[in-house]
Amino acid sequence: MLSINRHLMGTALALLLLAGGHSVAQAQQGAVGIPVASAPANASGDARAPYAWSDLCRRSPAECRVDVREPDTVELTPKLWKSIVAINNRVNREIEAITDEDHWGVVDRWDLPEDGKGDCEDFALLKRKRLAEAGVPRRAMVMTVVIDEENAGHAVMMIRTDRGDFILDNKRNAVLPWNQTGYVYVKRESQVRTGWTSLGGAQTSTVASVR
Template sequence: MINPSEPATIELDERVWNLIITINKKVNTAVSPQEDINHWGVIDRWDYPDDGYGDCEDYQILKRRRLVEAGLPRRALRMVVVLDELGAGHAVMAIRTDQGDFILDNKRDAVLPWHQTGYVYIKSEGDRTHAWIWLSNQAVVTSTASR
């Protein structure tokens, strides 16, 4: 559930940055990749990887859960659909901050500014409703700040 009274961006300080990096790496290490068809017997299912297996969106929803439990506003943590380096569909999570948007990805432990991922951005969760926003290869946010 999106709470419009929550901040849409996070103030990025050293504590928050370290929290983001730590959770990204811990989830990437704890979950092993497995496509939904092999895992669940269906083409696509978004679920928590509680059994230690999941595909790209499952990693991201677990990261979001852990970041929210650590006190970050859910509204600033958005699932984003991209085309990856091979042109395949892929899900990542964007963290909107006062220093730009950063991407959490199960393909790498490094948390990168959106414009350094090499991805084509297709759509993102909105920050007011459950509706998705088409990005037309426009980035999640237009800041070029890097960390």
Template sequence: MCGMNSQFSRTRRGRFNRFFALAAFSSAMLTGIAGINSAFAQTAMPVSANAIQVAGNAGPTPAWIAFCAQMPEECTYDASEPARIVLDQTTWKAIVEINERVNDTIIPVTDQDHWGVADRWDYPGDGLGDCEDIQLLKRRMLTEKGLPHRALRMTVVIDELGAGHAVLMARTDRGDFILDNKRKAVLPWQETGYRYVKREGSDNAAWVWLGNQAAPIVTATK
């Protein structure tokens, strides 16, 4: 899925011995997240963004189907949840900080290097993961902070290199914003430079087609 050039070595693997298992790792970050003083944190509330337009139905990726078979609780749909997040200063700060913290903690590695397969969706419990694994962890942490799962949608895009890439779309009352492992900033979808292919639906468990809607090219920020 992710268009990464990764050469993963035994030396780098040794760095992950200091990471917690996923449950402890997630819990520790959530406990300390309020005290993070990030030099990059976007403290100001964002201006309103546009909501992306849905163009029809779409099928999920085979790796998503396999992930849901393995972890069905992560793919459930709850119509009683809000379809959009009501953004306030506290919620925006949590979104920005979790995006940055996970990006700074999980080291990107392709599924081929990590698991020996072309595409696998999973949680990065060993501190390693590609784009979709990183976004799944962000979603788990945000839902543990009380944000609605229904408003946090896994999304497939084409990146600036023409490769498939996964991001997390936060659907809010101020528009749709993107959490991405390629940049620390949480951006409105139309400022990412990506072409939007499909995402999880907000009205049922099916995926929806986004019609390859294009956003202007911007420079990725790390």
């Protein structure tokens, strides 16, 4: 479970929604097999990195390195969308959800779930690893900290595309636009340096309850 500053919840940016009138299926997938475009998540200013992420960087520097020669967004083709959804579903099935307390005896630890067990950030790290192995630029995939529907810290992986930013989440199999998850967005990894940037506590709506 992530530990984050609760006062960020009071900061609200304007809600970003997809155009009204779409069905749930239309909101998630356009006519050509990819999602309808939506507004990206804007970040501004530095943010303090989660302690457990900094610990991960000491143990596995490659997980935190930023290569500015890579693109910071990726073109969302039907083929890539299919891979994103498949990898999200596969990792959600493969990994046994377990708290860091039960797994490692510590409050928070970030790592690849090499033993088949992990919590939210471990799911996200594995999804990023597999997508990178499939050819997705590592720079376009950023670890992101949110406040979830239970008012708790939660980590997801955000993939930044030319059709908006989408969230890979161990809580659901549906890959949703960031602004349809119902989460409060606190911060994400920087795309210009090794570090984190603020998302300002942007609040979002949930379009549908989907798995």
